[in-house]
Amino acid sequence: DTGVSQDPRHKITKRGQNVTFRCDPISEHNRLYWYRQTLGQGPEFLTYFQNEAQLEKSRLLSDRFSAERPKGSFSTLEIQRTEQGDSAMYLCASSLGVMAGGHEQFFGPGTRLTVL
Amino acid sequence: GQNIDQPTEMTATEGAIVQINCTYQTSGFNGLFWYQQHAGEAPTFLSYNVLDGLEEKGRFSSFLSRSKGYSYLLLKELQMKDSASYLCAVHHTGTASKLTFGTGTRLQVTL
Secondary structure (H helix, E strand, O other), rough: OOOOEEEOOOOEOOOOOOOEEEEEOOOOOOOEEEEEOOOOOOOOOEEEOOOOEEEEEOOOOOEEEEEOOOOOOEEEEEEEOOOOOOOEEEEEEEEOOOOOOEOOOOOOOOOOEOOO | OOOOOOOEEEEEOOOOOEEEEEEEEEOOOEEEEEEEEOOOOEEEEEEEEOOOEEEEEEEEEEEEOOOEEEEEEEOOOOOHHHHHEEEEEEEEEOOOEEEEEEEOOOEEEEO
8 A cells, every 4th residue: 555545446337427436645745647558568658747737648649638636635536428539547656756856756545437 | 759668578587587679769858757656556666877887776777878869767676566557757958857758667566
């Protein structure tokens, strides 16, 4: 257990439905990341928050995806009008930040999304 | 563009030594991470190299050559529990300090 939690752990949904995932990072970590991982691949960067500010988004993050971190603590990732290609493991990670000497990103257990 | 290469699969015997290589071509290189990932679980941190050379941590060591765009993870005295995927990840400079992962090397440790 790294201290990063995600909810739910598994989500099965029908194509076209909206889904929302939650990530609770390690409490003192100001940096939060979302990644997506498909079978047999490494995680792919989706987006990054420093405190409550979303500072970087990948081209992978289409306009159906939105992420928030309203108070600089937990974060949510919403996927609207899900497609079968969205089926993947969605991983959240947090870190202290470079200035604090914390390069390591601690990963949560992930939310496995299956779109039928 | 960015390119990170590592072997897809490797097999080794319990008690042996195995070296997993990773080559990369990227811009904005800050350092290189190795993560271990068991099936269905989150990646867990193994090592981080910024400077050239070998970093040893118990049974695991990691090496980096920045000029050659090359790293390896060395696992000694292999145990069955070491069967997992090993992910090489480039740590980028810039605001996000994001990671770009390779596809991972699936290591199978046999008796």
